[in-house]
Amino acid sequence: MGLAKKMMMLAEEESARGYSLPEKGEKYLCSRHLTNSYLQKYIEKNGDHGTCSYCRNEGQVVDLADFVAYVGGRLSEYLQNLDSADLPLASGLFEADDEDIPGLRRIGPYMVSNGADYFESNDDALEYFDLVPDSDELYDDLLAYLHLEYMIRRDPNSPLISEELAYSWRQFCDLVKRKQRYTFFHSPIFDQSTIERSPNGLSDILSELGYLVHHVERVISKGTLIYRGRPTNKEGLVTCFKDLTSPPAMFAKVNRLSPAGISMFYGAFEPHTPIKEIRNYSDDPFIYLGKFETLRDLHVVDLCDLPKIDFWMPHGW
Numbered sequence: 478m479g480l481a482k483k484m485m486m487l488a489e490e491e492s493a494r495g496y497s498l499p500e501k502g503e504k505y506l507c508s509r510h511l512t513n514s515y516l517q518k519y520i521e522k523n524g525d526h527g528t529c530s531y532c533r534n535e536g537q538v539v540d541l542a543d544f545v546a547y548v549g550g551r552l553s554e555y556l557q558n559l560d561s562a563d564l565p566l567a568s569g570l571f572e573a574d575d576e577d578i579p580g581l582r583r584i585g586p587y588m589v590s591n592g593a594d595y596f597e598s599n600d601d602a603l604e605y606f607d608l609v610p611d612s613d614e615l616y617d618d619l620l621a622y623l624h625l626e627y628m629i630r631r632d633p634n635s636p637l638i639s640e641e642l643a644y645s646w647r648q649f650c651d652l653v654k655r656k657q658r659y660t661f662f663h664s665p666i667f668d669q670s671t672i673e674r675s676p677n678g679l680s681d682i683l684s685e686l687g688y689l690v691h692h693v694e695r696v697i698s699k700g701t702l703i704y705r706g707r708p709t710n711k712e713g714l715v716t717c718f719k720d721l722t723s724p725p726a727m728f729a730k731v732n733r734l735s736p737a738g739i740s741m742f743y744g745a746f747e748p749h750t751p752i753k754e755i756r757n758y759s760d761d762p763f764i765y766l767g768k769f770e771t772l773r774d775l776h777v778v779d780l781c782d783l784p785k786i787d788f789w790m791p792h793g794w
Contacts, residue, residue: 496549593633721767
């Protein structure tokens with residue numbers, strides 16, 4: 478096989494996968510040139526101490542070849558060339574060139590859903606995937622090694638995993654609110670002997686949440702102080718532990734995370750927090766404050782700082 482043919486085949490292969498690789502050891506980059514926190518973490522975790530080729534600062538740097546391989550590999554898992562996507566032809570659905578079908582659009586001779594990610598230029602793709610650095614030289618290098626023009630999301634007419642999870646969660650909420658609040662596991666969607674995975678490989682929503690919840694699991698250490706308040710209009714009414722801890726089930730009202738009749742403990746790490754919350758709904762003149770101390774480590778789900786969905790999240794989200 479001649480050199481020219483080998484070069485042509487290599488170019489076709491790189492175009493199909495969406496990236497080519499620079500020479501190892503040619504250039505290095507540091508995390509400060511990118512704004513995406515996950516890409517910054519990748520460089521900090523996988524780099525070595527050295528000098529950045531783009532700002533000349535010393536610090537943690539990664540070989541440009543390794544960075545392009547990582548970024549290009551992730552993108553090639555998500556995108557493919559338009560002509561290789563096995564898309565239906567628009568001529569089979571549209572009778573006239575100016576005809577529109579709600580939810581669908583034309584891309585060249587093909588028909589795809591309106592929400593499908595498609596890029597006609599490298600510039601558009603780099604902006605969409607948060608790959609526009611603050612260095613013109615680095616930007617030109619990324620344009621040279623990433624070949625994302627005329628690329629479209631794989632299986633573009635199917636929902637994204639995040640969309641499917643959101644839909645499954647809404648279904649589950651409707652089930653426990655309106656149909657089977659306490660017996661939802663009797664629903665066929667939780668029957669592990671018959672359940673079929675979705676095209677995205679997802680199981681039932683509770684199994685998926687159980688797999689993902691460790692990302693937001695936190696530990697409240699033994700010995701942590703937690704404060705809980707209770708309003709009253711009679712001075713001296715609250716005199717013992719049971720008056721300040723979780724209410725009996727018969728007195729448990731509807732709250733943010735609990736329905737009526739389910740007793741749950743609501744507390745705060747600062748003493749002023751329960752006082753402010755109580756003042757928002759109660760005019761009672763007295764607020765009794767209880768101070769509780771945890772006797773063991775508590776493993777909890779922390780919903781205070783949920784990460785936003787991001788393409789560059791590590792696999793497993």
